[in-house]
Amino acid sequence: MSQEQSKQDVKPMKIDDILQRDVWDVDLEPHITVDSSKCEKCPTKPCLYLCPAGCYVLAGNKVVFSYEGCVECGTCRVICPMNAITWHYPKSGKGIMFRFT
Amino acid sequence: MDVKNKWDIIIVGAGPAGSAAGYTLAKKGFDVLILERGRQPGYKELFGGRVYAEPLKKIYGNELSGAPIHRWVKKEKLSFVDGNKLVSLEYQSDTSTSFTTYLPQLAKWMADKASEAGALLVEEVTVDRILYKDGKVVGVGSGPDEAYADLVIDAEGVNRLLLEGLGLVEKLKPEQVAIGAKETIKLGEDKINERFGLSKGEGMAWLLMGSITDYIPGGAFVYTNKDSVSIGLVLHLGHAIKEVKEHISQMVEKLRLHPQLRNLWIDGDIMEYGGHLTPEAGPAMMPKKLALNGLLITGDAGGLLLNVGYTIRGVDFAAYTGYLAAEAAIEAHEKGGFTESNLSVYEKKLRDSFVYKDLTRLTGMQDLYSDAKMFKALPKLAVGTASRVFEIGLETPGIWNSFTQARKEAGFGLFSLAWKGYKLMKKM
Ligand SMILES: Cc1cc2nc3c(=O)[nH]c(=O)nc-3n(C[C@H](O)[C@H](O)[C@H](O)COP(=O)(O)OP(=O)(O)OC[C@H]3O[C@@H](n4cnc5c(N)ncnc54)[C@H](O)[C@@H]3O)c2cc1C
Ligand code: SF4
Ligand code: SF4
Numbered sequence: 001m002s003q004e005q006s007k008q009d010v011k012p013m014k015i016d017d018i019l020q021r022d023v024w025d026v027d028l029e030p031h032i033t034v035d036s037s038k039c040e041k042c043p044t045k046p047c048l049y050l051c052p053a054g055c056y057v058l059a060g061n062k063v064v065f066s067y068e069g070c071v072e073c074g075t076c077r078v079i080c081p082m083n084a085i086t087w088h089y090p091k092s093g094k095g096i097m098f099r100f101t
Numbered sequence: 102m103d104v105k106n107k108w109d110i111i112i113v114g115a116g117p118a119g120s121a122a123g124y125t126l127a128k129k130g131f132d133v134l135i136l137e138r139g140r141q142p143g144y145k146e147l148f149g150g151r152v153y154a155e156p157l158k159k160i161y162g163n164e165l166s167g168a169p170i171h172r173w174v175k176k177e178k179l180s181f182v183d184g185n186k187l188v189s190l191e192y193q194s195d196t197s198t199s200f201t202t203y204l205p206q207l208a209k210w211m212a213d214k215a216s217e218a219g220a221l222l223v224e225e226v227t228v229d230r231i232l233y234k235d236g237k238v239v240g241v242g243s244g245p246d247e248a249y250a251d252l253v254i255d256a257e258g259v260n261r262l263l264l265e266g267l268g269l270v271e272k273l274k275p276e277q278v279a280i281g282a283k284e285t286i287k288l289g290e291d292k293i294n295e296r297f298g299l300s301k302g303e304g305m306a307w308l309l310m311g312s313i314t315d316y317i318p319g320g321a322f323v324y325t326n327k328d329s330v331s332i333g334l335v336l337h338l339g340h341a342i343k344e345v346k347e348h349i350s351q352m353v354e355k356l357r358l359h360p361q362l363r364n365l366w367i368d369g370d371i372m373e374y375g376g377h378l379t380p381e382a383g384p385a386m387m388p389k390k391l392a393l394n395g396l397l398i399t400g401d402a403g404g405l406l407l408n409v410g411y412t413i414r415g416v417d418f419a420a421y422t423g424y425l426a427a428e429a430a431i432e433a434h435e436k437g438g439f440t441e442s443n444l445s446v447y448e449k450k451l452r453d454s455f456v457y458k459d460l461t462r463l464t465g466m467q468d469l470y471s472d473a474k475m476f477k478a479l480p481k482l483a484v485g486t487a488s489r490v491f492e493i494g495l496e497t498p499g500i501w502n503s504f505t506q507a508r509k510e511a512g513f514g515l516f517s518l519a520w521k522g523y524k525l526m527k528k529m
Contacts, residue, residue, distance in 0.1 A: 010358045010363060010367065011358075012351055012354035012355065012357075012358060013354060013371070015348060015350040015351075018284070018350060018354075018371060018374045019374060021371050021372055021373050021374055022373055022374060022375065025140070044342065044343075046341075046342040046345070048348070049341075049345040049346075049347065049348050049349060050280055050336075050338070050341055050342065050345060050349055051349075052280065052282040052349050052350060052374075052375065052376025053376065054348060054350060071147075071375045071376050071377075072145060073280065073375075073376045073377050073378055074259070074260040074273075074378050075280050075338070075376065075378060077260075077272075077273075078272075078273045078274070078275055078278060078338060078378070079275055079338060079342050089138055089227050089262075090227075091227070092138060092225040092226050092227045092243070093138070093139070093140040093224065093225030095145075096144070096145065096375070097139070097140060097141075097144040098143070098144055098145065098146060098147055098204075098205050098373065098375055099144075099203070099205050099373060100203050100205070100285040100329065100372050100373040101146065101147035101148070101203060101204060101205060101283060101285060101331075101373055101375045101377075
């Protein structure tokens with residue numbers, strides 16, 4: 001590789017852009033629901049960092065959840081300290097379709 | 102589930118465990134139904150990148166040569182990373198015991214093998230309950246549908262919602278699992294060969310630890326596939342919930358853009374990104390029993406995975422436990438039925454195999470790897486020593502002096518270091 005190339009400006013991609021590479025058949029109904037009143041009282045909010053698909057984001061000081069990009073790993077279900085999450089797999093056949101992982 | 106509803110055996114999950122069990126049982130002539138929630142086997146699967154072949158050879162024999170094998174691993178590398186510096190240990194060999202692949206491809210191949218042997222694979226069925234009646238498991242349900250069997254084999258993987266529903270295990274705790282996130286980067290076969298110093302068909306497995314995970318116990322991995330590279334991180338969730346400072350995808354991006362690594366793949370394109378949990382606790386995650394009346398538990402669902410830091414044995418362990426479950430079912434059937442006492446031969450087979458032996462012998466390694474203090478100090482010690490030895494200015498530092506200075510900087514007493522080293526060697 002040339003010096004030129006290796007010096008090129010390399011910036012981390014944002015999760016939303018990275019996820020453009022993935023394929024889903026998104027269910028019309030959410031398979032995960034979050035009781036946001038519990039999030040307000042959640043001291044650590046680990047879902048903001050550890051949901052690999054970035055489904056949990058802060059808007060102002062509110063945690064907003066969207067299920068569409070979920071990769072069905074189950075992490076949020078395990079880490080939520082407030083039991084705020086009702087977690088199911090998407091309806092049969094729906095959801096993420098990994099091909100090269 | 103638009104199929105007949107009484108079977109000899111129903112298997113939940115067409116991952117490595119379920120498909121190996123289905124293949125072995127269908128070959129013996131059992132009437133087997135495999136239910137998979139994905140549209141295709143493998144669509145819900147993500148792993149690091151390398152599979153140990155020997156257990157699969159025991160199951161598939163020569164047929165394994167038809168599997169989607171990308172490269173045979175002939176180069177192993179272990180690196181300690183501290184900031185922008187890294188120290189590596191490399192092992193090269195002209196023999197190989199493991200190969201790289203995409204798990205969705207391998208899982209599809211294994212499921213096809215089960216179908217060819219005569220099992221019926223039905224996709225797009227999410228089993229939502231295991232049916233239990235009069236002291237035994239009698240089948241499974243999905244929404245309004247039910248299907249019945251003399252034996253159910255649970256191969257549902259790490260999240261094991263069904264076992265939780267049955268009350269056989271408690272909900273997973275963060276300390277029991279690790280989260281993995283991964284990018285697959287398309288690069289081209291020749292570029293991979295050139296940049297990683299590989300010949301055609303030869304692969305590399307590379308584990309990195311230290312600042313690459315922000316010193317969160319776990320590690321980073323790099324695997325070469327045929328024409329792509331898999332890179333990613335595994336973080337122990339118990340530590341990560343307390344210590345993580347940025348989004349996990351950004352940590353993977355830092356791996357991709359690491360100054361000492363990025364030139365290997367910087368002109369490649371990210372093909373896919375994803376995340377998955379993996380069992381971490383080994384025996385501590387096992388249900389009390391793996392064989393019950395009408396039920397056998399295999400693979401990740403049973404916590405039957407070995408993670409020793411420098412490598413994960415999940416796929417081969419899962420496949421082999423599926424195979425042993427099938428063998429146990431065959432014996433139980435000959436003895437008159439799938440009762441708990443007849444099926445308990447599964448636990449005996451596990452105990453007599455490498456699976457249990459490795460799990461009980463090597464799990465102390467997991468404790469050491471999740472020892473946060475050591476996890477931080479070791480990379481600092483290695484990199485600190487090497488940078489003193491190699492970055493020569495005017496004076497040429499001696500190795501022992503360099504080591505001593507780095508050891509003090511990393512906060513290790515000589516005796517505590519010797520003690521930890523001794524404990525590690527004993528476990529290995
Ligand atoms: C980040 C990471 C890196 C890893 N690296 C490696 C590695 O390099 N090498 C290695 O050998 N192992 C590795 N592993 C571990 C390996 O992936 C697993 O141990 C292995 O896939 C377990 O196989 P399994 O068949 O038990 O479960 P899974 O592979 O999880 O398969 C379970 C199957 O069941 C289906 N299923 C689940 N629930 C239901 C339901 N209710 N109804 C119907 N179907 C259902 C799923 O869709 C899936 O197809 C890694 C894991 C992770 C997360
Ligand atoms: S961890 Fe649970 S309670 Fe806390 S913010 Fe996230 S979803 Fe809400
Ligand atoms: S299951 Fe995984 S990907 Fe889906 S929302 Fe939870 S943490 Fe995110």
